[in-house]
Amino acid sequence: MKLTFTSFLFLFFTYLITNSLHAQSTDSTQYYVRLIKNPKQSNDLARAYKYFSKQKIKHYKAGLFLKEIYDNQNLAEIQKELGLIYESERLNVETLRLIDRLEKKTPWTDHCYLKTINELGILYREKKDYTEALSFYDEALNKVKLPKNISTLLNNKGRTYESLEQLEKAKGFYEKAYDIAIEVNDSSKIARSLSNLSYVKSKLNIPGAEEGLLEALNIRRKGKNSNALGSSYTHLTKYYLSKKDTLNMSKYSDLFLNMAYKNGAIRQLESALRLKIQIGDSNNAKEYLRLSDSLITINKTKLNNFNHYVYQYNKKEKDLQDSKLKNERLIYLLLFIALGAVSIYFILKYKHRKEKFQEIYNTETRISRKIHDEVANDVYHVMTQLQDSPETNKTLLDHLEDIYKRTRDISRENSSIDLNINFKDLISDLLLSYKTERINVLSMGIQQINWQHLNNLQKSTIYRVLQELLTNTNKHSQASIIVINFSYTGKSIVINYKDNGIGTELIKGNGLQNTENRIHSINGSITFESETEKGFKAIITI
Known part of the structure; x- marks a missing residue:
């Protein structure tokens, strides 16, 4: 009897500890999700990035694909918030591949798939690549099953065709989205599709547009979603602008502006002020310009703080990573010996x-x-x-x-490279040495590359090529930002180098020819892209 009671206590305390740890993990995850949506400190996004990066590695090793998908989506959201569109796009595409690997689909995975497709569609619409956005939506329509998700995708297709000024096509998709929303009785989707449909009808001079816009607004007021309300206020303001109804035009644009001030939402306030300027209300122009300048400054500061924090974090984690890599190398060495x-x-x-x-x-x-x-x-x-000169002069x-x-400079460019140092640190120190008050050097993905697979010749070549590119940018480009992205494509390491300098017409002088020769010597490839006033880009594949 005593043993039974002891076993019971053991199981009971094990249950409590397990549930406590699970609750702590869930609480931490929700805390960092809130940081992404509403960062208040300069390092909030960096802290969230660190957390979800570690979670992603842990869940990948444990084979927990659903949690890895969730981690990936949050990492993509962080990159989007920082303005790193291409990195956000890469992570969203990776998320789609993870979802495709799942044999069993659930309503939750359907939701994740839809969210990722939406993010990619928005990214491509922002880049004005409407064809690619539509192809993603079409692919998703063949996969999702839930009617409310289908309604969302149809709305997105309508929005894309509206951007292309193909209003009849946009109207058709909005009508389908509205019909499905009515069937499933989803008020938020009813309001969204009805507002979009009514606005397009107003552009096509189809009767009933005003009534539809007002009905959508009333539905949204009950839901108290400020972003959705902002969309209705924008549609109504533009509708009354087209009708030259200055009274209602001012009324709804004022409602939008007052709501934005009340919420303290900077991006919402920017949209409301931009709308005021679009309808000819120049009284808010100075406030709009001031806010836009503030947003630019905030974004730059946020990105700089993010890179600094992540860099410091990676330095602290280096010893642990080195230890793991040494163990991996030992395993590989034993296998090679056995073979x-x-x-x-x-x-x-x-x-x-x-x-x-x-x-x-x-x-x-x-x-x-x-x-x-x-x-x-x-x-x-x-x-x-x-x-020939009797005395030395200043010239x-x-x-x-x-x-x-x-x-x-020549001595610096050709100094010896100590390849006994951890190569990640060696590259990081090189990039940091070119960062000045005039030029900001940003790097992504360097920690994800397993540099141990490269031999010393490949490492020294990569180091020299990056050094030459950085030197050329520093001397000639007048750039303020250099972005270097390290990633994998299949089994190849790809390095994307880009600056925002004055660019040039590509004529391979000694500098570019040297970098090309170096890369070819290790069976790699390098391509250059540059136009006057459009910056310089190089893509290295090894």
């Missing part, structure tokens, strides 16, 4: 040494030619001037200083 990899090792070592010697020779030749062409000729020219001293600076 008799000694012979392969010597073959690869011989090939690597041959390539390395060739690269050293090419580098020495290039440095020799550069010193000869850029330094020796200048020194000779200055010496000639000094011989000659300035010229000598310029030669010194160029010589120092």
Whole structure:
């Protein structure tokens, strides 16, 4: 009897601890979700990013795909909030692939799929890639089952055709979305499709538009959704603008503006002020410009704080990651030994040494030619001037200083690389060294790359190519931001390099030709894209 009671106590306390831990995890997740939706501190998004990144790794290792999908969606939302559209797009596409891998679909996975498709559609609409947005919606319509989700997708298709000014097509999709919303009796979807449909009808001069817009507004007022109300106020304001009804036009635009001030929602306030300007109310123009400038400053600060916080966090996590990588390398080494990899090792070592010697020779030749062409000729020219001049003047001293600076740059560009240092840190330090008050260098994905798979020649080549690209941007581009994204495509490492500088017409001089030669020497590829006033972009695949 005593043993039974002890076992009962053990099971009881185990149950309490398990449920307590689960509750803490759930509470933490909801806390960080709220931070994403309403960040108040400068490092809130970075903290949420750290949390969901760790959760994603944990859930991936445990095979918990549903939770990994949820983590991925939150990470995509963070990137979108920071204005990193391409990174948000990549994460949303990854989420779709995770959902496709699930054998059993549920209403929750249907919801996740719809949310991800919506996000991608919005991203593509913002990029004005309407064809791609429509293709995502069509694909989703073939997969989702819930009528209310189908209504949402039809609304999105109508919105896309409305952006394309194909109003008849937009009207058709809004009508279908409205009919389904009525069938499932979903008030929010009824109001959304009715407001969209009525607004398009007003553009097509079809009777009943005003009544539909007002009915949608009344439904939304009962729901108390400020974003939805803002959409109704916008539709009604534009409708009365087209009818030259200044009284109602002012009424609904004022309601939108007052609601935005009351909510303290900055982006909602920006939309309301923009609407005021669109209807010719210039009294709010200064406030709109001030708010837009504030948003730009806030976004820049938010992004800078995010990168700084994540960088510091990654530095702290480095020892733990190194330990895990060492264990992984040990396992791989044992497997290679078991498979008799000694012979392969010597073959690869011989090939690597041959390539390395060739690269050293090419580098020495290039440095020799550069010193000869850029330094020796200048020194000779200055010496000639000094011989002809009775006394040294300031111009000659300035010229000598310029030669010194160029010589120092050449030395820096060709200094030795200590590949015994962790390569992630080596690359991070390189990028950080080019960050100045004038240029902000942002990097993404560097921690997700397993650099251990690369040999020393590949590592040194990547280092030199990035160094040359950064140097060219620093010297010639007049850029303020450099963004470098590290990712995988299949088994290849892809490095996307982009700046917002003045750009140029691509003519492969020594700089670009050198980077191309380096990448080709390790069987990689590099492409360049640039136009005047449109920045510079390079894509490296290894």
